[in-house]
Amino acid sequence: MGQHGGVSEGTSTLARLLTGGGVLVLSGAGISTESGIPDYRGPGGTLNRHTPMTYQTFTGDPVARRRYWARSYLGWRAMTRAAPNNGHRAVASLQRRGLVSGIVTQNVDGLHQAGGARSVIELHGNLREVVCLGCGHSSPREELDHRLTEANPRFGALPTAINPDGDVELPDEEIDGFQVVGCRACAGGMLKPDVVFFGETVPAERVRTCFSLVEEARLLLVLGSSLTVMSGRRFVLHAAKLGIPVAIVNQGPTRGDGYAELTVDGPLGTVLPELVRLVDTEIDTETVPTGSPR
Template identity: 35%
Template sequence: MDEASLEKAAGLLARSKTAIALTGAGISVASGVPDFRSPGGLWDRYDPMAVATTTALDRAPRQVWEFLLDAISVIGPAKPNPAHAALARLEAAGRLAGIVTQNIDGLHQAAGSKNVIEFHGGMERYFCMGCGRAHAPEAALSLTRADIPWRCEACGAVVRPDIVFFGEAIPLDALDKSGQLALAADLIIVAGTSGEVAPANLLPREVRARGGTVVEINLTESALTGLADVSIFAAAETALPALAERALS
């Protein structure tokens, strides 16, 4: 990890009035949640169009739930790592206004972050596609292949997680709140995301377009590296705690 880049980023963060963060899959890898798109990830074993669309839920719910069981087996036991804890610490200290995340694992909230905007929903919430009834996430953890597809006890329709499947729109509330955060921000920390997925990748550009600062934390160069004022090429679980320590000292 380049010390000069870290010190520069910490100085920018310490001087900012309203900082926000944008996070992606890379921030949760140390928690045991691999990027679905990475080699060996879930998209190596499943066709997203066959298991992660509403059409698939309607036509082949068992197939979708086989995929969801695999996702739950990875996400369910995961715990926050030092990267999540560092962002929660920055928020608690008044140095971070909020987090926009592309992740569905709920680890920011588990680490103590309060203002978390989930672009793609979360696996900690489930609802019936028929009657809309909420279902306890704890029940999902105990499901076996004999129990799928999970059906609502009240109406018999299929139960699904409250995540954004391919082809579904980002929730309007998330878009509105993230837009408000970006409008107020003078600095954005981009951590663990390639910057290739819209509309999340537009947020750093919006902050920069208004004269704000972009701090990137990624293992390697990304689609946002050319936009960043400072790039720290290191694991999020290492770089974010170091950044928070320096910015708050």
Template identity: 45%
Template structure:
């Protein structure tokens, strides 16, 4: 743990030696956004917290499942919407602007890297800020859909629910029965889906190809705040190792890829990354 100045300096030296002459690709997970107020999925042992998220197949199967999803998501969106990048996001944006990293891939759907100033971010799992119509394939901004839901469901205005990962909430099921699902502004269809990769859904082939191309062009991989339990992220670590390139992780707790890591630093990325950006900028 990053609990003393000595530990902090040792971690910083390790990262500096690895990255001073090489341009690493960075892969971020939920752990980088927790201090921005967005909960993560797993504990330090990699075990999922709370209830299981809705699966893609369940979402597609019934109107009732989509009603349940959107009722909970309507209450969860405001917290995601107001979240601000923290010092870790800002440090990575600085490293990219100075061309000290080769690129940035995120598993997160909160767009905090973009808000911090990063560019060409590969959103492995999409973005909650967009909504996709499964009928006409048109996209809408989430704020437009949110306003529609709030107008159609005023009874939820004073309801407070516990925040869960990815804009979900722990809403009492009794509040879901009356919920009016949003309709597509383009075709009036009812099958709207957040433009994210659900559990049980595959990453879009074009996105997967971009991520693998980024691995090919990088000198190494720095994993930040990810347990790597999702195969879409784990496979990037495997590919990097198969190419003989180093993989380093900054993560508080167990990862699926522990055996692949050249170095693992159990430390706060929000403290460590700004120091790394400063050191590499000298």
């Protein structure tokens, strides 16, 4: 359906598309890989060695829940050390130029905001918040981290790899004895990171907001998502149904390629800064009258 050019050619075409503004960005894990957070399905993705936690397992299996919190306790430290990369900063730059009208991210790492973006809709939540499944009380992840440290003063396991959902690879024998804590507000309710686990649904109001942003957009730009799961792909399908152009920048094919007017296959930390440079050139060219001194 769309154009599949080389990185340089595709980026130039994309720059021309972006100069019209009204761009809604939909980002996935691929934009954070250069910050040290792997994705699930891209080059080096973690699904071949890691099964993400599901909501059903987390709520129904105390052993699995303890395993998750032990691994997430270590993963939180790695996530807080992760810094925004050139891709995140480029998206924020496009937003400051008035070209990006909205950002919807499937990521839970907060790196878009750390990179300078504003008004980001976090489709799957953010690891920095914790919610009680009993009373609904919300609290900062830092607070839980201090409590887990106090409850596990001798826990010194070393992770082997971090996963996109914020936990780490850790042998089961390293988890023995790890103590989980409950909600302080209701004296013991089950705590869960305020993110959408596999098998859990995104809040309906959040989804409606994202659909509205798609409907208002002139272009849907997908960054670093394989679009394998319907959570993100539905917005591409919605845009295509409405005749709104879709462009995709990702390493490797995606399940949205057939709906895209343009696809660019390349690392986002390289493609996006170049895109900003080309957009600025396009804007300058359109602003300066022909024959005028530059």
